[in-house]
Amino acid sequence: MAGRIYLDHNATTPLREEVVEACTRALRGFGNPSSTHFEGAAARSELECARAQVASLLGADPAEIVFTSGATEANNLALRGAVRSSRVPRHLVTSRAEHPSVLEPAEALERAGVKVTRLAVDASGRLDPGDVGTAVESEATLVSVLWANNETGVLQPLSEIAEAVRARGALLHVDATQAVGKIPVRVDSLPADLLSGSAHKLNGPKGAGFLFVRRGLELEAWLRGGPQERGRRGGTENVVGIVGLGVACELAERELPGRARRMAALRDRLWEGLRTRVGALGRNGSTTHVLPNTLNVCFEGLPGEILLEALDLEGVSVSTGAACHSGSTVASHVLLAMGLSPEQARASLRFSVGHGVEEAQIDRVLDLVPDLVARVREAAER
Ligand SMILES: Cc1ncc(COP(=O)(O)O)c(C=O)c1O
Missing domain, CATH: 3.40.640.10 (Type I PLP-dependent aspartate aminotransferase-like (Major domain))
Incomplete structure (x- = not known):
């Protein structure tokens, strides 16, 4: 791919x-x-x-x-x-x-x-x-x-x-x-x-x-x-x-410390970039007690699965916690258990980095997301 x-x-x-x-x-x-x-x-x-x-x-x-x-x-x-x-x-x-x-x-x-x-x-x-x-x-x-x-x-x-x-x-x-x-x-x-x-x-x-x-x-x-x-x-x-x-x-076992540092640096670059470029968003879950590779973000006011599809069309694979049952999207039980509303849970996406992900790819995602979020939010308001 x-x-x-x-x-x-x-x-x-x-x-x-x-x-x-x-x-x-x-x-x-x-x-x-x-x-x-x-x-x-x-x-x-x-x-x-x-x-x-x-x-x-x-x-x-x-x-x-x-x-x-x-x-x-x-x-x-x-x-x-x-x-x-x-x-x-x-x-x-x-x-x-x-x-x-x-x-x-x-x-x-x-x-x-x-x-x-x-x-x-x-x-x-x-x-x-x-x-x-x-x-x-x-x-x-x-x-x-x-x-x-x-x-x-x-x-x-x-x-x-x-x-x-x-x-x-x-x-x-x-x-x-x-x-x-x-x-x-x-x-x-x-x-x-x-x-x-x-x-x-x-x-x-x-x-x-x-x-x-x-x-x-x-x-x-x-x-x-x-x-x-x-x-x-x-x-x-x-x-x-x-x-x-x-x-x-x-x-x-051989690579763990370096691997964790590398993943955390990519994840933090992504979060810092999103935080400064996209309005009305929040990070879900503890920011200190968290895996080095995972970022779960709530993009207020949009359906997460539409943003996921838009990113997919641009060549970027991410995930929603939500499961699709018989054509309707069910909000993530994990995010609901943390007190998010069903709308917030459905507006959340998970980004998880790992082997093969490069800084330049994170920067490409950061170039894409603000415009996609704006378009998906605009469409959701109509
Ligand atoms: C926390 C957790 N437990 C269990 C599983 C199930 O793993 P497997 O795909 O090997 O059955 C997964 C996979 O998504 C997972 O993330």
Whole structure:
């Protein structure tokens, strides 16, 4: 897509060349990692190399990594599979600003009789760790929170939340899908029991992800049908995707500090430019506790999806948090949970930078946006 400017890295990321090379090589090896012969052993060795790469990025033991098809599956496995002493948690505590891959399994658990508490976030999109502690009723509670919100990039006070959960002997699951590869995510310093991630959010391929499961925690398989992943996830592993995930994690570990600085500089250049050139706009969510790559902006008085289309026609890809259902636009539940009105939520766009984005591209976007905003606002007033 020569000439296009891709500012939607929270939706998915382009593959790194190193990942493409490793996946291409792995495609030629066809063994089943569960087979004991030569071909099987070769595939097993690829798998275990990737497991070590993921574990190293996270500060985990390789045996604590369960490969999945992505973060949706990892979140489902965490919520449905977390058992303590073979008891399904009777109580799930989560927030109103989670990803659907936590919200929807939570609804299913609720229908199956599990009590679900959905905590409010403040205007900056953050949870109060005190509220989390108060909500935990017993050891049979599972707390599930997003580390970094996919729409706003807002970071939760994870250390304080983890302490509050641990003090009550309950379990903590963290959806770290957007955080991995952008900020340090280390389970050797964060007492989380379960943590989800996905390859395609950090320049790896789609269809591969992981759930970190702390040693000693019993986890009931959700996908049954084989002994793979130490009985925690049945089904022949996606070796090619997992190899790509491993390389993406190795690159992230090596490059993280420089990567985060670079992304933050691009994001800040974009925000400063928008702030000075466009009137009546606001930044959604905390500006201090936020991913280095994410900017969520409310352009008052216009339908966000029209501005998105106008930008797309000019070769710029961004995103609205809003989902389209049967032709009508539903305002983002995350922005509504932060207290924005439905109109403000529909007027908001997410810009997310990442690998390959250049300063000159940000400047091109800054040249385009003021005029497009003026035209879309004018049309909306008619
Ligand atoms: C925070 C968060 N959790 C989970 C997911 C689901 O990840 P996957 O696409 O790997 O299923 C996403 C993807 O958008 C996400 O942003």
